[in-house]
Amino acid sequence: MVAPAGYLLDLDGTVYLGERLIPGADRAIAELRSRGRRVVFLSNKPLQSRADYAEKLTRLGIPATEDEVINSSYVLARYLSQRAPGATIYAIGEAPLLAELRNAGFTISEDPEKIEYVIAAFDRTFDYHKLNVGFQALRRGAHFIATNPDRTCPVEDGEIPDAAGVIAALEATSGRKVEKIVGKPSHHTVEVALERLGLPADSCAMVGDRLETDIVMGKSAGLTAILTLTGVTAREAVSEASVKPDYVIASIAELPGLDADLDG
Amino acid sequence: MVAPAGYLLDLDGTVYLGERLIPGADRAIAELRSRGRRVVFLSNKPLQSRADYAEKLTRLGIPATEDEVINSSYVLARYLSQRAPGATIYAIGEAPLLAELRNAGFTISEDPEKIEYVIAAFDRTFDYHKLNVGFQALRRGAHFIATNPDRTCPVEDGEIPDAAGVIAALEATSGRKVEKIVGKPSHHTVEVALERLGLPADSCAMVGDRLETDIVMGKSAGLTAILTLTGVTAREAVSEASVKPDYVIASIAELPGLDADLDG
Numbered sequence: 001m002v003a004p005a006g007y008l009l010d011l012d013g014t015v016y017l018g019e020r021l022i023p024g025a026d027r028a029i030a031e032l033r034s035r036g037r038r039v040v041f042l043s044n045k046p047l048q049s050r051a052d053y054a055e056k057l058t059r060l061g062i063p064a065t066e067d068e069v070i071n072s073s074y075v076l077a078r079y080l081s082q083r084a085p086g087a088t089i090y091a092i093g094e095a096p097l098l099a100e101l102r103n104a105g106f107t108i109s110e111d112p113e114k115i116e117y118v119i120a121a122f123d124r125t126f127d128y129h130k131l132n133v134g135f136q137a138l139r140r141g142a143h144f145i146a147t148n149p150d151r152t153c154p155v156e157d158g159e160i161p162d163a164a165g166v167i168a169a170l171e172a173t174s175g176r177k178v179e180k181i182v183g184k185p186s187h188h189t190v191e192v193a194l195e196r197l198g199l200p201a202d203s204c205a206m207v208g209d210r211l212e213t214d215i216v217m218g219k220s221a222g223l224t225a226i227l228t229l230t231g232v233t234a235r236e237a238v239s240e241a242s243v244k245p246d247y248v249i250a251s252i253a254e255l256p257g258l259d260a261d262l263d264g
Numbered sequence: 265m266v267a268p269a270g271y272l273l274d275l276d277g278t279v280y281l282g283e284r285l286i287p288g289a290d291r292a293i294a295e296l297r298s299r300g301r302r303v304v305f306l307s308n309k310p311l312q313s314r315a316d317y318a319e320k321l322t323r324l325g326i327p328a329t330e331d332e333v334i335n336s337s338y339v340l341a342r343y344l345s346q347r348a349p350g351a352t353i354y355a356i357g358e359a360p361l362l363a364e365l366r367n368a369g370f371t372i373s374e375d376p377e378k379i380e381y382v383i384a385a386f387d388r389t390f391d392y393h394k395l396n397v398g399f400q401a402l403r404r405g406a407h408f409i410a411t412n413p414d415r416t417c418p419v420e421d422g423e424i425p426d427a428a429g430v431i432a433a434l435e436a437t438s439g440r441k442v443e444k445i446v447g448k449p450s451h452h453t454v455e456v457a458l459e460r461l462g463l464p465a466d467s468c469a470m471v472g473d474r475l476e477t478d479i480v481m482g483k484s485a486g487l488t489a490i491l492t493l494t495g496v497t498a499r500e501a502v503s504e505a506s507v508k509p510d511y512v513i514a515s516i517a518e519l520p521g522l523d524a525d526l527d528g
Contacts, residue, residue, distance in 0.1 A: 127391040128425070135416075135425045151437050152399075161392070161399045161437035172432030173415050173425035 003263035004224055006038040006197040007255075008190070010208030011053065013231020014252055015041065016060060018156055022230050024253030026061035031256040038197045039068065044148040044183040044213070046073040046121045046163075049096040067196070072121070072147035072183030073097045075192050077104035079182045080117065080145070088114050090137055092130045092166050093121030093147065112136035120166040120178065121147040131169055138174040148183030154232075185217035207255065209233055211241045219243050224262075228252055267527035268488055270302040270461040271519075272454070274472030275317070277495020278516055279305065280324060282420055286494050288517030290325035295520040302461045303332065308412040308447040308477070310337040310385045310427075313360040331460070336385070336411035336447030337361045339456045341368040343409070343446045344381065352378045354401055356394045356430050357385030357411065376400035384430040384442065385411040395433055402438040412447030418496070449481035471519065473497055475505045483507050488526075492516055 009015055015025050029039060041064060043053060050069040057064035073093075077100050080087060088107045091097055097119075098108055109115055115137035123130070138144055146167050152159035167178050182188040194201060205224035208214020209231025218225035220243075227245035229235055230252070238248055249258055273279055279289050293303060305328060307317060314333040321328035337357075341364050344351060352371045355361055361383070362372055373379055379401035387394070402408055414426035431442050446452040458465060469488040472478020473495025482489035484507075491509035493499055494516070502512055513522055 124392050126395070128388050131390070131425050131429055135429075136422075139423075151439065158400070159403070161395050161433070165395055165399075165433035165437040168432035168436030169425070169429035173429040175415065 003035075003259045004037065004203060004205035006040070006194075006199040006204040007032060008193045008197075008204060008206045008218070008223070009039055009041050009252070010184075010206075010210070010214050010231075011041055011043045011057075012045075012154065013209035014207060014214075014228050015057070015062065017230070021060045021062075022228075022252055024251065028253050028255050029062050032259060035256075035259065037259065038199065040193050040196050041069045042184065042189065042193060042208075043069070043071040044150060045071060045153065046076075046097040046100075046147045046183075047094055047124075049099065050074055052096070070189065070193050070196060072189070073100040075182045075186075075189050076119065076145065076147050077101055077106075078192050079180070079188050080104070080106065084116065084143075087116045089117045089119060090115040090133055090142075091119035091121060092126060092134055092170075093119060093123045094125060097121050097147070112140055112142075115140075115142045117143045117145055118170070119145055119147065120163060120170055122150070122153060122163040123166055124160075126166055131166075131173070134170050135174050138170060138176045144170065144174075144176050144178050146178050146181040146183075149181045150183075184213040185220070187217070187221055190217060190221040190223070207252065211237065211243065211245070215241070215245045216243045219245075226255070226258065266467075267299075267523045268301065268467060268469040270304070270458075270463040270468040271296060272457045272461075272468060272470045272482070272487070273303055273305050273516070274448075274470075274474070274478050274495075275305055275307045276309075276418070277473035278471060278478075278492050279321070279326065281494070285324045285326075286492075286516055288515065292517050292519045293326050296523060299520075299523065301523065302463065304457050304460050305333045306448065306453065306457060306472075307333070307335040308414060309335060309417065310340075310361040310364075310411045310447075311358055311388075313363060314338055316360070334453065334457050334460060336453070337364040339446045339450075339453050340383065340385075340409065340411050341365055341370075342456050343444070343452050344368070344370065348380065348407075351380045353381045353383060354379040354397055354406075355383035355385060356390060356398055356434075357383060357387045358389060361385050361411070376404055376406075379404075379406045381407045381409055382434070383409055383411065384427060384434055386414070386417060386427040387430055388424075390430055395430075395437070398434050399438050402434060402440045408434065408438075408440050408442050410442050410445040410447075413445045414447075448477040449484070451481070451485055454481060454485040454487070471516065475501065475507065475509070479505070479509045480507045483509075490519070490522065
């Protein structure tokens with residue numbers, strides 16, 4: 001067997017939980033890097049910039065650059081850049097998403113007559129005005145894309161509504177269906193990550209704590225899929241899953257050991 | 265045949281269009297009243313108080329009192345008063361809906377631990393904070409009721425998102441389904457209207473411009489269903505409708521003529 005040349009690492013639940021590093025995650029990633037493995041960090045959240053994530057990882061003891069982080073805002077910007085460079089966009093999302101889109105050369109507009117793409121994202125500043133602008137543009141035929149499909153986002157004391165609420169409100173009022181959701185488990189996220197690693201799918205492993213996003217995405221794209229048990233999934237859930245991981249590890253701290261075994 | 269003793273009259277599209285009276289609506293209703301017919305006015309909109317509607321009708325030449333108006337806020341207040349008098353409620357809606365609920369003796373709260381009923385309504389002040397409060401209460405087991413099912417509301421220059429957006433956002437994030445929608449075409453609206461008229465269903469007629477709400481509701485509740493063509497429905501649509509009206513009139517101005525024919 002051959003160990004993966006590249007690792008796609010989910011962040012929340014895999015590398016850290018909120019502000020707390022998963023014990024040993026720093027040493028594990030340093031060890032993999034010392035063996036020459038390439039890593040990218042993945043998040044479905046469009047709430048922070050890639051630079052924010054890099055800064056947080058570095059602060060927690062995992063040196064990282066903006067280029068090593070891929071979130072759903074970035075995947076979206078790449079997706080649109082390939083299909084409609086310079087398009088006029090209306091995004092229901094927070095400031096870092098708008099900044100990512102502006103940086104990629106898109107024009108942000110609130111004029112339904114001009115909007116070519118309506119973007120639905122996780123947005124804690126969502127309101128009726130945004131819903132109405134998106135609705136008016138969709139009624140006039142704008143494309144309808146979303147960053148991520150999540151119903152809820154875990155927070156310190158529970159969960160809060162995620163992008164699914166914005167998508168559903170637009171769908172229910174406009175009668176349109178979202179055309180594409182680019183974040184995990186979409187293949188668009190894997191493609192951007194592999195492009196960044198410069199490696200083919202069968203040389204890489206996806207490591208994450210969610211069966212329905214991380215593991216489904218990894219398996220369907222032909223990566224080795226590794227489940228960690230430090231997030232939302234308990235070991236008992238694996239036997240009932242329709243798509244099963246190739247390997248289950250208690251924590252990312254065990255990843256260097258698995259990597260060594262695969263290198264045997 | 266016997267003419268109806270009572271008429272349930274839809275408002276927008278039937279009695280008026282926005283601020284403009286349907287020509288002859290004032291004389292038609294005066295004529296019916298002079299024959300001893302009782303009338304109530306129905307609206308699915310929870311945006312104005314019943315007193316506001318009565319004032320508008322009176323201003324447009326149709327003298328009306330608050331007691332002759334039934335909107336979805338009022339139907340909701342009646343529905344809850346029968347099932348959970350004095351309950352603690354969180355309503356995603358505008359000020360007149362909250363006033364109707366307070367007047368009916370309910371406590372309005374933003375504390376998810378205390379909220380027993382979450383109400384989804386047409387709300388042009390909808391925002392993420394409201395979505396999150398509703399979400400948290402639904403996750404803790406609160407009941408989930410809506411005023412009206414409409415996707416959109418017609419306005420002077422088009423349409424704007426209606427209550428369906430609020431319902432969908434709550435459903436998609438909480439994983440809960442709305443338990444009851446009390447406005448048209450629900451039987452709850454008919455029941456409140458008949459109670460107000462003091463008449464049985466088979467002595468009354470429902471008059472409105474929408475096949476899927478006014479006519480469906482009238483027929484399923486056992487009323488005579490009369491479609492007007494001054495609103496959203498064209499005559500050609502009637503032949504394709506799965507639920508057909510008993511009578512089609514060009515305008516409410518023809519209602520006294522139909523009433524006289526039925527009295528033959």
